[in-house]
Amino acid sequence: MSEDVGLFGPSSVTWKLHQDPILMLGGLRSLYLQALHPRAVAAVAQNSHYRADPWGRLSRTSNYVGTVIWGTTAEAEAAALRVRRMHARMRATDPRTGELFRIDEPDLLRWVHVTEVESFLTTALRAGVRLTPAEVDGYYTEQLKAAELMGIDPATVPTTADETADYYAKILPDLALTKAGVETAMFLTVPSVPENWGSRAFRLGLTLGPTRWAYTGIAATALALLPPWARRLYGGLGWPTTDLTADLSARSLRFLLSTVLATVPRSLRVAPIREAALARAAAARA
Structure with a gap:
């Protein structure tokens, strides 16, 4: 068994933070935030099939994040590399200027990285996850490794909470x-139910029912967890x-998730890639 604990490892703030299921809410928050950048949302709208396969795209994104956090360095x-090769082939048109641009522009990659990292962290803190100020800044610094993987110059990425606030202000x-931003936000709020998800009655239940x-x-x-601006x-x-109100809602959701997951077998609540990472960490300590 490989004892490579990956980019972060058991002593990292990253592993401490990403074990909490409330980060799924942070992922959704980051998508709402990203949709406010006209070029970034145009890149997604013009190159992604998220409307036809929203859950597949969500699964692929979650798998990528999970691999970066819990996978081996090679994984x-x-x-x-797969994502960068795919992005290198893609272009989009700026809705305001008509300019054709690469979707892997450094500024766009940096925006996606910062909003994702900040959303994970902010959501966790507001939901009740306890981190010291040093751990907060430590998380930003650790995530430079994830930024560099995507081809972003780490020298241009915020490494502290204060630097992130300055980045947003600038x-x-x-x-x-934009129109694409509105459509994306509406879709995130009321996503469609795929046609292959059972009978029409079942899909209607998902569309209108308790789920x-x-x-x-x-x-x-x-x-509601988005910054006021x-x-x-x-x-x-x-x-x-x-x-x-958002803080109370996030804390309640975290409590509910923790309560429900406590009743679920470990094999169902701990992703295999995380289980493998924990096993490698244990082997490295032995």
Whole structure:
């Protein structure tokens, strides 16, 4: 068995943070945030089949993140290389200028990286995960490895909470809610149910039943967890009361997830790639 613990390892803040299931909410928050960048959302809308296969795309994205966090160094590098080769072939048109651009532009890659890392971290903290200020900055610094995998110059990536706040302040004038952004946000809030998911009655139940209402509540929480400036771009309010309500909702969701998962067999609640990482870490300590 390989004893390579991957890019991070058991002593990292990354492993500590990503063991918590509330990070799924952080992933959804990051997508709402990313949709506010006109070029970034155009790149997705013009190159992705997320409308036809939303759950497949979500699964592929989750598998990539899981591989970078929990996989061996070789597995993480191979996964990143596949994504970079795919992105290198793709182009999109800027909806404001008509300019044709590469979707792997450094500025776009940096935006996606920062919003994802910040969303994971912010969501976890507001849901009640306890990290010290040093661990918060440590997480940002550790994630430079993930940025570098995607071809981003690590010297251009924020490495602390303060640097991330400065990054958002500087990029805010470039952000706007475009038609593609509205469509993406609506789809994230009310995703379609694939045709191959059982009978029409079953799909209708997912569309209108308790599962739909539960997901809508999760999506509303993800939106409410956005920074006030992002909520204002979506036409919402930046009131502190919204932040308080979002925090309570995120904490409740984390408690619910922890309670439900505690009743599930370990083989079903711990992803195989994470289980393998823990086994390699144990072997490395032996």
